[in-house]
Amino acid sequence: MKPEAVVFDIGNVLLEWNPERFYDASIGPDRRRALFAEVDLAGMNEGVDLGAPFAASVQALAAANPKWAAEVMLWQDHWIDMASPPIPATIALLRALRAKGVPVFALTNFGRETFAFAQTRYDFLNEFDQAWVSGILRLVKPDPAIYAVLEAECGVAPERLFFTDDRAENIAAAGRRGWQTHHFTSAPGLAQALVSAGLLTESEARP
Structure with a gap:
């Protein structure tokens, strides 16, 4: 048919769509692996896919993970570089x-x-x-x-x-x-x- x-x-x-590649280039593979292991970036992104506000979601995750706040904020500031x-x-x-x-x-x-x-x-x-x-x-x-x-x-x-x-x-x-x-x-x-x-x-x- x-x-x-x-x-x-x-x-x-x-x-x-490759956030890992972006973070590898930005902070290095070892720090990227540690970041992704300790911070639920994927879960945050799934929430955005379900309709949660983008900037507020990233900022809330950064605030909840002060050790990684600067790295988490890269998701907001460089999102388009991950979607490329x-x-x-x-x-x-x-x-x-x-x-x-x-x-x-x-x-x-x-x-x-x-x-x-x-x-x-x-x-x-x-x-x-x-x-x-x-x-x-x-x-x-x-x-x-x-x-x-x-x-x-x-x-x-x-x-x-x-x-x-x-x-x-x-x-x-x-x-x-x-x-x-x-x-x-x-x-x-x-x-x-x-x-x-x-x-x-x-x-x-x-x-």
Whole structure:
């Protein structure tokens, strides 16, 4: 069954997300490992993805961890450096689909404020036909409820949705709802999956 629309995850599919790399460059790998072991940066970020205010969340975590306050504040001051660089080959696939008139959606675990900020830096984040952002919905993948919201609002039957995400648990949740899925590991792999699904030709999928 040929899909009617493509749903993209964003982090590590269209845009690299690698806080560890940023901190390794900023404070060194050893201090970064100690920081991440002692301070729940990941948990704070998950809260932002669920709709908590970005700056207040970072500042509260810094205040709760005075030993690491300066390092924690780097998350606020240099967030965009962690959400970089864009992945050109995948963005090219998004644009190739749009050029053919295929609806292109986003389903992403992303903070409300950080997504809006990223849109000012990365044009491709403004090119979706519609985006479902966890921080706005206050739901995160792989919660089935976030997939249900997209299904209810997009106008495309679940079995006609083609979804790509780098996290296996998010792909599995979509698959249980009948979506067609591709576990993203590389842009060439996604290109071939889109060709196999009949959404792009080989030449259209070529970078």
